[in-house]
Amino acid sequence: MALVTMKRLFDHAMKEKYTVGAYNVFNLDTLVAVLQAAEKEDSPVIVQLSMGSRKYQPYFETFVRCVKLYAEAVHVPVGLNHDHCKTVENAKEAIDYGIPSVMFDGSHLPFEENVASTREIVRYAHECGAWVEAELGKMAGFEDEVFAESTQFTDPHQAAEFIRLTGCDSLAVSVGTSHGGVAGDSSLKLHFDVLEAIRSAIPESYPLVLHGAASVPEELVRAINAQGAHVPQMRNCTEADISASAAYGVVKANMDVDNHLCYSAAIRQKLGEITEKYDPRMYLKPAREAFETEVRHKMKNVSQSSGKNWLKENAE
Structure with a gap:
C-alpha cells in the first residue's frame, strides 16, 4: 500500500x-522493524526521518524513496514525516525530497519569529500538497543537538492564535513530556489541565501532537547497562499518561528513545555472546527484533492503535 x-x-x-505512534528510523533495519511491527499489530504507523538521519544517510533522497517503496509492501496505513526541521530551508528541502509531511520546530524562537517561519513553510508546503506540523512551547532535554534546560508549557490562547496566523495542520504542544527524559527520582506528570485548556481553545477536531513520548523505563536502562553501558536513568511521563492523552485529541505521539535503548542493548548482548564470530547479521537481526518488539509494545499498550487498520475496514 x-x-x-x-x-x-x-x-x-x-x-x-x-x-x-511515530517512530524515527535511520536505516533499512529500523525501517523494517517499524513496518513489521505495524503489520503484526494491524496498526497504523508513522515513519519519521530527522536531521540526524539526513547526516547518517549519505544518499538521503534515495533513502526517502526506499521508505516509500517499503511502505508499498505492507497492508496497513503508513505515514511519512520529517521530524524537527530546524530552519525554513530544512523544511523546504524535505518537501523537495518528496516527504509529504514536515515538522518545523520553531519553539526556541520568539513567538512572532516562530509564526513568520511556520507561515512561510505552510505556504510552500500547501502549494506542494504537503502537511505541516509546528511546535509551540518548550520541552526540556535534547532533540537533534538542540538543548532546552527547562520546560515552558504551551499557552492555550497563544496556541489558538498561532494556528490561526500560520495555518499549520497540526501542533506539537508542551504539556509535561521531555526529549529523552530529565534527571530525577520520579516520573514526570502529563499536565492534563493544560492539555484540556488547549483543547478548549482550538477547533474541536484540530490534531494535537506529543513529542518526547518515550517513557524511558528503568528496566530498559538496566538492560543496556547490564551489557557494559553507562546510560543514566532519566525520567519522563508514564505510558499510562501518554495513552490517556488520546481523549484530548492527541493523535500523534513521538516515541524514540526506548527503541534505541532496546536496539543498542541487543547489539551489546549479542556481541558478548559471539566473541569468535564476525558476521554482522548475527547481532543486527536481534537488534532489529528488539526494536520491533518495543514498537509492538507501544502500539498495544501506549497508542492503543493495535487492530485499528482502517484500510482493512474500508476493504470490507
Missing part, C-alpha cells in the same frame, strides 16, 4: 480516540 496522508491517519485516530 502506498503512503497515506496525515489527514486520513489523524481523522480516524480522532474519531476512534487513539494515537498513531
Whole structure:
C-alpha cells in the first residue's frame, strides 16, 4: 500500500480516540522493524526521518524513496514525516525530497519569529500538497543537538492564535513530556489541565501532537547497562499518561528513545555472546527484533492503535 496522508491517519485516530505512534528510523533495519511491527499489530504507523538521519544517510533522497517503496509492501496505513526541521530551508528541502509531511520546530524562537517561519513553510508546503506540523512551547532535554534546560508549557490562547496566523495542520504542544527524559527520582506528570485548556481553545477536531513520548523505563536502562553501558536513568511521563492523552485529541505521539535503548542493548548482548564470530547479521537481526518488539509494545499498550487498520475496514 502506498503512503497515506496525515489527514486520513489523524481523522480516524480522532474519531476512534487513539494515537498513531511515530517512530524515527535511520536505516533499512529500523525501517523494517517499524513496518513489521505495524503489520503484526494491524496498526497504523508513522515513519519519521530527522536531521540526524539526513547526516547518517549519505544518499538521503534515495533513502526517502526506499521508505516509500517499503511502505508499498505492507497492508496497513503508513505515514511519512520529517521530524524537527530546524530552519525554513530544512523544511523546504524535505518537501523537495518528496516527504509529504514536515515538522518545523520553531519553539526556541520568539513567538512572532516562530509564526513568520511556520507561515512561510505552510505556504510552500500547501502549494506542494504537503502537511505541516509546528511546535509551540518548550520541552526540556535534547532533540537533534538542540538543548532546552527547562520546560515552558504551551499557552492555550497563544496556541489558538498561532494556528490561526500560520495555518499549520497540526501542533506539537508542551504539556509535561521531555526529549529523552530529565534527571530525577520520579516520573514526570502529563499536565492534563493544560492539555484540556488547549483543547478548549482550538477547533474541536484540530490534531494535537506529543513529542518526547518515550517513557524511558528503568528496566530498559538496566538492560543496556547490564551489557557494559553507562546510560543514566532519566525520567519522563508514564505510558499510562501518554495513552490517556488520546481523549484530548492527541493523535500523534513521538516515541524514540526506548527503541534505541532496546536496539543498542541487543547489539551489546549479542556481541558478548559471539566473541569468535564476525558476521554482522548475527547481532543486527536481534537488534532489529528488539526494536520491533518495543514498537509492538507501544502500539498495544501506549497508542492503543493495535487492530485499528482502517484500510482493512474500508476493504470490507
